[in-house]
Amino acid sequence: MNKLLLTVAKRLGLGLFTLLVISLIIFLAVDMLPGDIATEILGQMATPDAVAAIRAELGLNLPIHERYLDWLGGLVQGDLGNSLATDRPVASLIGDRLMNTLYLAGLAALISVPLALGLGVLAALYRNTLVDRVVSVSSLAAISMPEFFIAYVLILFISVQLGWLPSLSKVDADQPWLDRIQLMILPAITLTFVTCAHMMRMTRATIINLLSSPYIEMARLKGLGPWRVIVRHTLPNAWAPIVNVVVMNIAYLITGVVVVEVVFVYPGLGQLMVDSVAKRDLPVVQAASLIFAATYILFNLIADVVSIVSNPKLLHPK
Amino acid sequence: MMQRINDAQVHPILEIRDLVIESQGRPKGKRLVDNISLSLRPGEVLGLIGESGAGKSTIGLAAMGYARDGMKITGGQVLFDGVDLLSLPDRQRRPYRGARVAYVAQSAAAAFNPAHKLIDQYVEAAVVHGVLSDAQAREEAVALYEELGLPNPETFGNRYPHQVSGGQLQRAMVATAMACRPEVLIFDEPTTALDVTTQIEVLAAIRKTIRDHHTAALYITHDLAVVAQVADRIMVLRQGEMVEEGDTRRLLEQPEQTYTRDLLSVRNLHKKESAPDDTVLSIRGVCAEYHRGTQVLKDVSVDVEKGRTVAVVGESGSGKSTLARVVTGLLPPTEGSISLHGETLSPRLRERDRKTLQRLQMIYQLPDTALNPRQKIRDIIGRPLQFYHGMQGAALEKRLRQLVDMTELGTDFLDRWPAQLSGGQKQRVGIARALAAEPDLIICDEVTSALDQLVGEQILNLLLSLQRDLGMSYLFITHDLGTVDAIADHVVVMRKGQVVEQGAKSTVFAPPYESYTRLLLDSVPEMDPAWLDHVLADATPQG
């Protein structure tokens, strides 16, 4: 048991370290920016005095490691600095939008995970049959399409021609729950298409791989029925790889959300980030990148921990 | 061996008639099993023997009405107690599998599900087939574990497969197969992956179990000496066809077919010891470790003299292959030195010059991975000629032809790809590649253990004749004492990283024996059906 805890702790430590390095990369990347944040704020016409004043105010005179530690300290306390474009605290800009993004990704995951796992297992069980081919080819098509293509096709048919659902998803916190969900359906379906296809293909490959192991042959030679072979002999070993697949795709969902949010004008973090990149609003971009990266790392960490915990060799050491 | 059942009136429990199994993949339609018929009476053991590609495992699985992916049973009948398993739908075939006919696989480590406890996997078949209740099955499991000599039988089953050693796991698999007291057991090379000293325990356990429970069995193996210990009758197979079948003793003593005679004579190669000469390679006091603190070699000293073969023999974990890595410089020793013709070598491969590297060559265990599949034989053998001797053009071509000639391959092999060669031919290319460098010493790492016995013997003969003609010296690493007898002048016995004993073959392999050497020698099965009985009778009673 100790070894298990140690492995998990190691993994967590590594995740934390990665996050730290990434914060440094993001900080340095912005710091390397040609020109200067001060001129960036004031424009090219600024007087040297004004620039110097702003630099002092922003602490740009300090040595780089002090600035990084300051920034990091602020981050930990939830102080992400002020937006250059609106001068509002970044934290307040991001808060609601982050929740919106998480809702959308959550809804998409709720649809796509069961669907993908079901289809993946089905395709694996009936491999090389018509069912398998249809599922495989259509999933291949789905992962080959850009998200905005799927999104606009849905808008064209479901919103414009049929008029069932709105083409814009401008949700806000005051709306009742049901209305918000209704607005989120189209973006969620779009996201489902792409992630579901990925997950399904990976699930199928995982199961097929497991089905060729000698202990599955042994189970069949024991005279066990196909159902028992799957439930009792395949699934306990499929857990780790499948959770891995699911989590990786949820992580992808959260970043894949960017394009979809832009298409549906959904007020999420992705849309904010794209807007801020266009406006060169550095603190917002910095914060948003860090949040996206942190989420991504967190999910990968979960996948790792699940696969460690479900490994019988670590669970029951010699 | 006692002939337990020889009553022609008794109906066979298993009868296979005109079985044909074809390959589904590439090459499609190839007959893997061609018109095989056999019958097995209750309590009788039939040995299926043959080299790789003989179709023996495929027949074993077919006896359960099962064919692996890529194979298809296209003809014949498999009658179990009079019912043709092949004509039944899958649902009706299942009650037979695991309950009346059960399977013991070659690698128990792969065939046990890693996610479940051993006892749960024991109980499963009995409960699913409704033979026993869960509690009854658990009780019987403990009894059977005890019968098979497993340690702490009450708690043994609570372990997971990875927590148990190879020999124990193999016995646990025999127990699991016995759960429903099947009438027929299929053993598919159940001792092949084990060390000799472990093999003998498992073999004894298997024989005791099937005799005590009066179980009929198909025993599949490539090793005639092993099958001679358990089988009443033996069927010799070759490339999916039957060569001959007969009573064990009759087949061993008066084989009718030349192929069977070849198989029988395979261990009769014996090299006469040659006199010591100048020392070529000298290993002095070598210690080595892969991870700090876990020594895999402890103070090993070995000399190899010109034109002689030094065999390093030991079981897995003895450090014999590590010794080869140290000599080649892949693993620098923590202590000790290696010298070639009196000249001390740098411990690291990177620090050795081309001249040194050329003088030490290596031949590998697995011919499939020893040759780059994307290079023609010409390039594989030609590279050392170019690299060490700068050969070009006509000189290169001439030398290439000589080398394939020396390794008995023929010049048309030069333009083939490795995939077009058989295992033995690939091994010859490996030898030619080593010879091309014109080395002082060749390290042979288990060079015959991946080959069929007949092919392995040809390779040994080739190595011997090259030694005679060229005065080549070999450091020969092997786990197989038969091979040692065939090729060695000097023997080094290793165990757990240390040299247990070394000396001239005639002294090591003659009384008085060192105790571990004796254990090894006693564990090698002989072609005599009474061998196992003798060994078990001689063995001092212990666990």
Place this chain on the structure above:
Amino acid sequence: MMISEKPSTTTDGHLAGHDARPSVGRKFTRAVIQAPLSAQIALLVVMFYLFVIVFAPLLAPYGEAAVVGDAYAPWGGEFWLGTDSLGRDILSRMIYAARNTVGITFIATVLAFVIGSSLGMVAAVTGGWVDQTLSRLVDILMAIPLLIFALLLLMIFGGSVISLVLIIASLESTRVFRLTRAVAMDVAVMEYVEAARLRGENMLWIVRREILPNILAPLTAEFGLRFCFIFLLVSSLSFLGLGLQPPTASWGAMVRENVMLITFGSITPLLPAAAIAILTIAVNLIVDWFLNKTSGFSK
């Protein structure tokens, strides 16, 4: 199984020359004839795209950025696919966009492969601290979601074609590195590689002669897949307004420029998106076919 070929007549010391099998062209033709219908159609589609890319200036009726008519002219007549908000011919822009988008993707993919696969092979062959350093670095870079990283870097380095290509290539090269390292690692433990090491061969030789020829199949498949990923990334960035800058035509940007039309029920904005989807599907189908073929061969 291959039948033994006639002995080569070359007797010079140049060993590499023997690899050339004379029937590569014929083998390919035969493979295409035996290929499933989906792969055959996909090959035709890719050939059509290549044709358009090569002959773009001849095929396009108008210039890439030329304003030639009224805004939002309908389909038919002078402008087959109508005009955009500035009055540029949509068909012409579609054709030029093929060149721009596919061209950039191709260059970025090649670059990502040159960087990623050479470092991946070096890491696999060298091992030790070189491998550890490179692998940890790649782990960290891959922990940042690609699109987010690309957005961040594009903001910093600006949206010129060169920085676009360099940013995408270096980010995607981490993925190529990981795959190459994994497959090269499988080969590097083979005994024939050890034999080459023991012979005293240098790393370059081992990588070129022992490793590369044996991982060519998975690398080729990965090239196809990577091309698709990069293509979708470039298109997404253009769609977000951060890829190729106007007035250069690109399919992603064209969707964005004409998106207004969709509210009127016109499918015009979907055309460039469909152009992206069709090419990606075709390349994926070819990769699938290739993988099926080679996986059977190598095992």
